[in-house]
Amino acid sequence: MNVELKGIHKVNKILANGSIKTYYYAHRGGPRIQAKYGSPEFVTQYMALKQSASPKVKRNSIDWLITQYLESYDFKALSDASKREYKRYLTLISQKFGKAPIDIATRNDAIAAYRQWHRSMQDKQRTANYALAVLKKLMAWAVDSGNTTTNPTAQIKPIKRKGKSTRRDIIWTKDQINHFNTVAGCHVKNPFNAALLTSQRKKDIIEMTWDAYDGDTIKIRQSKTGKDVWIKVPEELKCILDGLDRTHERVFLNSLGQPWTLDGYDSSFRAAKIAAKVNGVTFHDTRGTAVTLAYIGGASFREISLMSGHSEREVEEIINTHYLNRAAAADAIDAIKKVNQAGKV
Template sequence: MGIRGINAKTKRLADGTTKTYYWAWKGGPALPGKPGDSAFMEAYNRAIRQKVRPPAGMLLSVLQGFQASSTWDDLAPRTQRDYVKIIKLIEKKFGDFPLSAMSDRRTRGIFMEWRDERAKASRRQADYGWQVLARILSWAHGRGLVSANPCEKGGRLYRGSRAENVWTDVDEEAFLASAPEHLHLPLILALWTGQRQGDLLRLTWQQYDGKVIRLQQSKTGMRVVIPVGAPLKAALDAKRGKIGPILRNSDGEPWTADGFRSSWRKACAAAGVVGVTFNDLRGTAVTRLAQVEASVPQIATITGHSLRDVNTIIDSHYLNRDPRMAEEAIRKLETRTKIPDRASD
């Protein structure tokens, strides 16, 4: 490449093509375009000017070391982008924090004060920042770079419930009646597979054989084989292709994550579907399977959740307390209960 220190990685995309990504150095900032482009060189030179070797014994060295590790390389690109935003905040607040203080009992309180301050704006984001810092310090502790992880087992501030955040039949019907046709298949796929948005956008025709869908979840590495129900099969077979991603935009091109999210939000607004997101379709799939009395292991086999997570979703987060379930339960109880004969009274 002619430029010292550049870190490059070539990846195969879902459509079979390859793309090379560049960073100023391993763990350094991403660079746009390719070597020789004006934007590329400008970003590279700016990164080099700003690069400062962190003093030994300070948290900044751990933050940079984590981003240069194989653990970082194993993270999904979206996760890396999300982590970078948090790491920048941690650098600004604690970059010069001494590693020798990690075993001091007061350090946990200092980090908790930072979390509490962020919680004034968003408890969810405060928890996420704590989670990122805890993971980095766990990585450092495992390598002997710090003597303790003061963020271990910090609990959560956010206790939001997803009990009402399920797609109802009315939501589904309204969306299908209003949304552009190319957004129908993503909805049906999500409801009948319970998979994450990213995995569905990457799903290719080669992973569907007419009977089942096979995929490896990007977040967990879990491999799932999902039998294709009749409504989903009809929707897939109507668009059956040979290669490349199944889900495509109105131009017939593979979706970008940002493009899909934007189009989905607009379609939901136009259909009057509020209070639920595409991510809620994963929990809705769990709910609907539970409502037809699928067992927890059966649900986990389809969605890729752990047994514990399925139970948690059903019990606390996603299970919409449908009055029909209560009605059916009483009817079942009636069939097992002998009704006293009052005729002789």
């Protein structure tokens, strides 16, 4: 390929089998180029995508408001993970309302259109409510920044789950853990099993450093809450950690021996979950599973509180209301022990 193509964004994805596949995009955050790299078709697609990459945004439209918000302090102050999620839902908002003039889109009688859009996604409750939350944030910022005086979305309520259920009802079962651990490579399943045994969030697990582990306890400052938690390391987790190479500052590394990124781990975790045919649970559900494991293992509310970062009252409410799936929890403990005993971690 003799043509200089500026701005191409290259992403290396680690697949479930440990191999690496490279994807090319017209620009960072832009559309993927489907043609084979180096081919004439690749250049043709690149040029076409670049020409359509920067459409003119009409001033004082919702699309214009979104571009202003993305440059605001409010948006830039968000965590990287929140920025990614917000951009995802701002795209949905743009697709539906982007061309609408602000003075019409912020009239009080526009509430009907927003409520109908929100309810159209009710089969995916989390998506619907997150999209609504971002829309309300955008409109609130528009008022604060002086772009409008009214926020027609303020009175729209989130969709409630039937029976008041939450993801706290969901834990990983023995079969799901076994299937995942059988398919996933060590670099993917080690952080997963560590989360199952500590109730820590994905970001805090994959960014854990060796100086946080003294052989008996782990100290983590939770990225979301800022709380310091001290975790007594269970035997199953000690087996995992003591078998890892300590030549790098980070505890958990990818298949190339480099620190994980959130996007990189998400991609590999998702691929392994698909390969294992595990459905209905997410990495975040390890939080609930871990609380259950600790409770069934005999930990007190105080001990679980110190481990998870919840208050003791929250721990008691969680266990009493959501996490008393004792049979599934006991099976999950057995599944992790089986992996360790088989020497597969």
